Amino acid sequence: MDRLIDLLPVLLAGLLLYKCSIVKPAGALREDHLSPRSCLSARGFFAVTVIMHHIAQYTSAGLLFHRFEYLGNMPVSVFFFISGYGLMKRLSSDVAYGRSVLRRRLPKVAVPFFLAAVAYKLMCMCIGQEMSAGDMLGYLINSGNSLCILWYFVVIAGAYFLFAVSALFFGGKPNAVLASMALCWAVYVIAGSRAGLGEWWYNTAHLLPIGMVWALHENGIQRTVKKCWLPVTVLCIAGFALIFTQYDSIYALCPTAAFHLTLAVLRNMFFTLGFVLITMKLRFGNRALELLGKVSMELYAVQLIPLDLFHSEAIWIESDLIYALAVLSVTVTVSVLIYLVKKKLNKQPSLG
Known part of the structure; x- marks a missing residue:
């Protein structure tokens, strides 16, 4: 039965291709391929891809599915690119964006992070597993269990903070902010490697300043790409594949x-840019992907609970297929419920 786990990658591909369309005529390319709606669908798809990657690390079944283990954090690089693109887009249209970026973006990262950490602690208490705050910090930094998944929240929150500081310091000048963010990335890589952090902490974050470059010079990039879209796309795909x-x-x-x-x-750069270039010719997106995109942060955070819970001494699911289905179903269901509760609370009238 576990061989049926290979249907999950097929279903994931079907989710991406559902309502997918080719831009016509043959030489035409999309100019809105990085619109908020398109980015939402991309976040939804890659959030599920990340979950399947982590499930594959806990399982061994399937000819196709187990290959998700080797994806590493490549899907996360798309998240960084989209975040960098969105940050620079907003700054380019509003030089005062640096004053509100933390208020707008940090809660979307901080709330899922702390909720996941608290829920993980409660889970450990319920199943009789000792887990101190120091243990949790150690696992977050050095891996060892699914807590290390939360590294992304730490890095992106730090990026938002540095962006806000840079935007305020340089008066919202896009080129200066971009240069400072690129410099911060270089310093971060050097410091992270010398501090002994796992490479996943810093080998994807460069896509954030690359996304900022794309947003800042989007018109020029699109004009250039239109002249040589096919060879550039093939180059990115070939570079990644090699x-x-x-x-x-x-x-x-x-x-x-x-x-x-x-x-x-x-x-990671070839992987991300290859996907971005493909979206100029193929129009991906449907309601399911958009919903998953809206809860992408919750999906990313919630997954660590069922990943460890269903392979714990309290609850050990032997079948790889059932384990994968349990992790996916619990993660998606809880994430959507959190989203609906937040949506409901936001509609409540203010009491003050």
Whole structure:
């Protein structure tokens, strides 16, 4: 029965392709491929991809499904790109955006993070597993259980803070803010590697300033891409495929930490830009993806609970297929319920 787990990647592909359409005529390309609605669908798709990647790390069944284990944090690089693009888009249209960015964006990150951390602590108490605050911090930083999934919330929250400081310091000047964010990324990579952080902490964050570059120079980039969309797209896909499939062989040519990081940075960049370029020709999006996009932060945070709970001494699901279905169903259901509760609360009249 566990072989049926390979149907999950097929269903995921079907979710992406449902109502997908090709831009016509043959030489035409979309100019709104990074619209809020398109980005919402992308976030929904890659949020589910991230969950399936983590499930694959806990399972071994399936010819297709187990390959999700090797995706690493490549899907997360799309999140960083979209965030960087959105930040710069808003700043370009409103130089005072730096004053409100933390108020607008930080709660969307901080609330799921702390709710997930508290829920994980309560889960550990219920199943008789000791877990101190120090233990949780250690797992978050150094891996060891699903708590390390929350690294993304820490990094993106830090990026929002640095963006706000840069925007205020430079008076909302986009080029200056972009330069400062690129510099911050370089310093972060050096500091993170020397501090012994896992590479996943910093080998995708460069997509945030790349997304900012795309937003700042979008018109020029689109004009250039229109002239050579096919070769540039093929180059990105080929670059990603080469590094992804031959990673160990290429790394053996220069087995150093710096080269290892360089390969990861290039792989994630090719992966993300390849997807962005494909969306210029293919129009993805449907109501299911948009709903998943609206709860993408909740999906990302909630998953860590069923991932560990259903492979704990209290509840051990032996079947890989049932385990995967349980994790996915609980994660999506709880995330949607949280979204509906938040939506309901936001509609309540103010008492003050």
